[in-house]
Amino acid sequence: MxxxxxxxxxxxxxxxxxxxxxxxxxxxxxxxxxxxxxAGEFSGVVVGEIIKAEPHPNADKLQVCTVSDGEQEHQVVCGAPNARTGLKTAFARIGAVLPGDFKIKKAKLRQVESQGMLSSEKELGLSDNHEGIMELPEDATLGQDLRFYLNLNDxxxxxxxxxxxxxxxxxxxxxxxxxxxxRTRVNPPIFKRVPADIDDSIEITLQAPQACPKYLGRVIKGVNIQAATPIWMKEKLRRSGIRSLDPVVDVTNYVMLELGQPLHAFDLARLDGGIQVRMATKDEKLTLLDGAELALSEDTLVIADEKKALALAGIMGGEDSGCTPETQDILLEVAFFDPLALAGKARDYGLHTDASHRFERGVDFQLQERAMERATELLLEITGGQPGPVVEAVEENHLPQRPDVTLRKKRLEQLLAVRLADSEVEDILSRLGLEVTDQGEAWLVKVPSYRFDISLEVDLIEEVARVYGYDQLPVKAPKASLLLQSQPESHISLRQLRSTLVARGYQEAVTYSFIDPKWSRVFDPEVTPLALANPISTELSVMRTSLLPGLTKALSHNQKRQQSRVRLFESGLRFLPTDQGLVQEPLLAGLISGSRLPESWHSQGESVDFYDIKGDLEALLALNAAPGSWQFRPAQHPALHPGQTAEVLRQQQDGQWLAVGWVGALHPQVAKQLDLRNQAYVFEVRLESLQAGEIPRFKSLSRFPEMRRDLAVIVDQHQAVGELLQEAENQGGEWLQKVTLFDVYQGKGVAEGKKSLALGLTWQHPSRTLTDEEINAQVDQIVTAFSQSFAAELRS
CATH class of the missing domain: 3.30.56.10 (Phenylalanyl-tRNA Synthetase; Chain B, domain 1)
Structure with missing residues (x-):
C-alpha cells in the first residue's frame, strides 16, 4: 500500500x-x-504560461516559446511535442536547481538563446513520465512556486x-x-448522499450468489468524460503509484485508494440488457481493457449483460464495454466478492490488479453503499451528469458472518506476561472498532465487517499486544517443569546407527518421499503405491515403498558429476497401503559403489563387493549386543542380483525368525536403466529391529584352557555356510564358545560341484578343564548332524 x-x-x-x-x-x-x-530536490521552478510558440528556425523538432512567469516574459527553446500556446507548465528560471544538482543557465540551442527550461515530470523527480512537459490547470497562478502549488513537501x-x-x-x-x-481522533471527509435526478436504472441478477452476494449499480447520464481531472486528485493518484487516465477512471481509482473498495464503470450505450453476475460458460471469450483475449474457464466469475461477458469479476473490465472519449452515459458498479471465489483467479490468467489484490484478501461487505455515494459525488463534481437511483441486488444469507469472539482475561495475561487494566484493554479494542462487553472473567467482542482477520481469541490478544506496543511488553523467559524422558538401555538410538555408518565412510542422504511410479515397480512390483492427488510432477507422483529408489538415483546423480566412490545412507519412512489404511514404516538403507578405499599410494583401487556392504550392516547389528539373533539367508529380490542377495532375519522372542530386510548387489538391469558406471551394493532394514537391542551382562573370564578342534567338511557348492555354523552352535553343547570359518576351498582333491569348508570349534569351561573325551563326543555329534542335515562328508 x-x-x-x-x-x-x-x-x-x-x-x-x-x-x-x-x-x-x-x-x-x-x-x-x-x-x-x-518529488526530487529542486528550487526556482514556478508556474509559467506559454504565450507564443513558434518553430525553431534551425531545427525541425524544436520550438521557440515565449513564456510568462507573471512578472516578465522569457524566450525558451523547447523540444517537447506538447508545448503549445496557452499551456501552463513548470518553468525553471535561470538560476533554478533541478534534481541531480543541475543548474539552469542561459544557453544557445542552434544559435537561438534560451532563458530557462520547460520541465517534464521526470526532470523534476515527480514520476518517470517524460513524454512531454508538465501540463497544469488553467487556473494555476502564474509565478507561484511549483513546490508550493503542488504541495510537494510530502x-x-x-x-x-x-x-x-x-x-x-x-x-x-x-x-x-x-x-x-x-489515541487521536480520525476526521474523515464528509460524504454526501446523492439523490437521484432521473429514474433510469438497470436490472441486476445474481446467478452466483455464493461468489457475489452483493452488487450495486447506478446509471449516470450526461457525463463529460473529456473534463479535466483536478490536479489535487491527479497528484494523490500519482503519489499512490497510479497514472491519471480520464476523470471516470480516476474517480474509481481514487475511491478505491480512499476507502478500499474497488469500483468500475461501463459505457451504458454498449450494454445489451441488464447485468448478470454469473460463472463463465464453456468456451466463452473476453477481451480485456489491455487488449488481451482470454478463453474463460467455467469456474471464473464474470459480470455480463444478456449477450456477452463484460468483465472478469473483481479483476479487470472488458474492452467491449469500457468507457471511451465518446462515452456520455455510464453504469457505475460496486460489489462484494467472496475472497475464496476470487483466490488465485487473477494468477490463472497471468494478471494482478489493484482490484484483485483487495478482493482476494477481503473487502468490507458493508462498504459498497458508501463507496457508491462517494464516487457519484466526485463524478458529478468533475464530469457533471444526472444520477439515477442506486439498484442493489443482495443475498443476505451468503454474506460473511462475524461471530462474536470471547477473550479470557487470564489467557490474555498468560500470553502477554503482563496484567493490563480492564479499562485499557477495553479502550484498545473499542478504538479498533470492536464492540466489547465485559462478562466478568472474559470479554465478549463483536467484530466489525472490515476485520476479516479476527475470528479467534489469539487474534484479539495479538491486537491488544500490537496496539499496547510490543516494545512495552516485559521480557520473560518461559518456565516449565520438564522431566527427562526415560531411555531404555536396550534401545539403540538412531544417532548411534548414523554415527556408526559415518565412521565407516558413509554420508547421510535425504531424498524425496515421493518417486516415479516406474521406479516403484522396479524395486517393489508386488505393492501398488499410494498415488498423490496433486503431485509436483509425473516423476514424483507416488509415495515410496522403499528407500532404495531414492538412494540409487542419488548414486546416478553423483556418478554423472565425476564422483566414482560413493557411500550413502538414509533413514526415513516407507508408505505401504493396506486394508487397514496407510502404514508408515521407518527404515534404514545404505548404498556403496566404487573403490573399497579412498585413492592413495598404498591402495590398489580394489572395488567393493558383497562382503563390504554385509560387513557394514553387521557393524550395525553388533550394536545391539545380540549377535546370535541375526541371520543372513540367500533370497530373491526383483531389484537385486539373483546370486548376490540375502534376506536379513531377526529372531523373535518366541524363537521364530522374521525377515526384516535385504542386502545384496543391485540387479544389472536396474544398473543399466540408471546408467551406473560401477556395480552398486545396497541394504535396507527395518529401523525398529535395528534399535531393539539387549542389555550386555557381565560374565567372568574362565581361568581354564580353551580346547579347539578343526573340521574340514565337503558340502555342495551351493550350500549356505551360515546354516552349518548355526547347526554347529546348536549341537556343540553349552561350553562351545566360538565357531569360525577359516577356509573355503574348491579345486584339486575336491569333487566338481563341491566345496571344502574348514571350521574352527572352540570350547571352554568356566570352572574346570574339559577332557578330550568330552570334546570328542561333541565333535562327533556335530559331524553326525552335518551328515544328516547337509550330506556333508569329512575331508580326508
Whole structure:
C-alpha cells in the first residue's frame, strides 16, 4: 500500500514527524518498506504560461516559446511535442536547481538563446513520465512556486501489508490504525448522499450468489468524460503509484485508494440488457481493457449483460464495454466478492490488479453503499451528469458472518506476561472498532465487517499486544517443569546407527518421499503405491515403498558429476497401503559403489563387493549386543542380483525368525536403466529391529584352557555356510564358545560341484578343564548332524 503522508494527515494528524510515523507503523506490524520524498530536490521552478510558440528556425523538432512567469516574459527553446500556446507548465528560471544538482543557465540551442527550461515530470523527480512537459490547470497562478502549488513537501510511504490486513489497503484503514496507535481522533471527509435526478436504472441478477452476494449499480447520464481531472486528485493518484487516465477512471481509482473498495464503470450505450453476475460458460471469450483475449474457464466469475461477458469479476473490465472519449452515459458498479471465489483467479490468467489484490484478501461487505455515494459525488463534481437511483441486488444469507469472539482475561495475561487494566484493554479494542462487553472473567467482542482477520481469541490478544506496543511488553523467559524422558538401555538410538555408518565412510542422504511410479515397480512390483492427488510432477507422483529408489538415483546423480566412490545412507519412512489404511514404516538403507578405499599410494583401487556392504550392516547389528539373533539367508529380490542377495532375519522372542530386510548387489538391469558406471551394493532394514537391542551382562573370564578342534567338511557348492555354523552352535553343547570359518576351498582333491569348508570349534569351561573325551563326543555329534542335515562328508 503506497500513500501520501499529507493525504493521510487530512484524515488523522498525530504529533509525529515522518520518521516517527514510519517507526510507529512498523512496530505495529505494518512494516514500512520505503519512505521517500514526493518529488526530487529542486528550487526556482514556478508556474509559467506559454504565450507564443513558434518553430525553431534551425531545427525541425524544436520550438521557440515565449513564456510568462507573471512578472516578465522569457524566450525558451523547447523540444517537447506538447508545448503549445496557452499551456501552463513548470518553468525553471535561470538560476533554478533541478534534481541531480543541475543548474539552469542561459544557453544557445542552434544559435537561438534560451532563458530557462520547460520541465517534464521526470526532470523534476515527480514520476518517470517524460513524454512531454508538465501540463497544469488553467487556473494555476502564474509565478507561484511549483513546490508550493503542488504541495510537494510530502513523503510517500510504501507499506508491506501481510495478507490478513486487507483493512489497511486504503487511506481510511491506515488512518484508523494511526488514530488507534496515537489515541487521536480520525476526521474523515464528509460524504454526501446523492439523490437521484432521473429514474433510469438497470436490472441486476445474481446467478452466483455464493461468489457475489452483493452488487450495486447506478446509471449516470450526461457525463463529460473529456473534463479535466483536478490536479489535487491527479497528484494523490500519482503519489499512490497510479497514472491519471480520464476523470471516470480516476474517480474509481481514487475511491478505491480512499476507502478500499474497488469500483468500475461501463459505457451504458454498449450494454445489451441488464447485468448478470454469473460463472463463465464453456468456451466463452473476453477481451480485456489491455487488449488481451482470454478463453474463460467455467469456474471464473464474470459480470455480463444478456449477450456477452463484460468483465472478469473483481479483476479487470472488458474492452467491449469500457468507457471511451465518446462515452456520455455510464453504469457505475460496486460489489462484494467472496475472497475464496476470487483466490488465485487473477494468477490463472497471468494478471494482478489493484482490484484483485483487495478482493482476494477481503473487502468490507458493508462498504459498497458508501463507496457508491462517494464516487457519484466526485463524478458529478468533475464530469457533471444526472444520477439515477442506486439498484442493489443482495443475498443476505451468503454474506460473511462475524461471530462474536470471547477473550479470557487470564489467557490474555498468560500470553502477554503482563496484567493490563480492564479499562485499557477495553479502550484498545473499542478504538479498533470492536464492540466489547465485559462478562466478568472474559470479554465478549463483536467484530466489525472490515476485520476479516479476527475470528479467534489469539487474534484479539495479538491486537491488544500490537496496539499496547510490543516494545512495552516485559521480557520473560518461559518456565516449565520438564522431566527427562526415560531411555531404555536396550534401545539403540538412531544417532548411534548414523554415527556408526559415518565412521565407516558413509554420508547421510535425504531424498524425496515421493518417486516415479516406474521406479516403484522396479524395486517393489508386488505393492501398488499410494498415488498423490496433486503431485509436483509425473516423476514424483507416488509415495515410496522403499528407500532404495531414492538412494540409487542419488548414486546416478553423483556418478554423472565425476564422483566414482560413493557411500550413502538414509533413514526415513516407507508408505505401504493396506486394508487397514496407510502404514508408515521407518527404515534404514545404505548404498556403496566404487573403490573399497579412498585413492592413495598404498591402495590398489580394489572395488567393493558383497562382503563390504554385509560387513557394514553387521557393524550395525553388533550394536545391539545380540549377535546370535541375526541371520543372513540367500533370497530373491526383483531389484537385486539373483546370486548376490540375502534376506536379513531377526529372531523373535518366541524363537521364530522374521525377515526384516535385504542386502545384496543391485540387479544389472536396474544398473543399466540408471546408467551406473560401477556395480552398486545396497541394504535396507527395518529401523525398529535395528534399535531393539539387549542389555550386555557381565560374565567372568574362565581361568581354564580353551580346547579347539578343526573340521574340514565337503558340502555342495551351493550350500549356505551360515546354516552349518548355526547347526554347529546348536549341537556343540553349552561350553562351545566360538565357531569360525577359516577356509573355503574348491579345486584339486575336491569333487566338481563341491566345496571344502574348514571350521574352527572352540570350547571352554568356566570352572574346570574339559577332557578330550568330552570334546570328542561333541565333535562327533556335530559331524553326525552335518551328515544328516547337509550330506556333508569329512575331508580326508
Amino acid at each position: 503506497k500513500f501520501s503522508e499529507l493525504w493521510l494527515r487530512e484524515w488523522v494528524n498525530p504529533a509525529l514527524d515522518s520518521d516517527g510515523l514510519e517507526m510507529q507503523l512498523s512496530l505495529a506490524g505494518l512494516e514500512v518498506d520505503e519512505c521517500q520524498p514526493a 513523503m510517500l510511504f510504501d507499506v508491506d501489508l501481510t495478507p490478513n490486513r486487507s483493512d489497511c489497503l486504503s487511506i481510511a484503514g491506515m488512518a484508523r490504525e494511526v488514530g488507534v496507535l496515537n
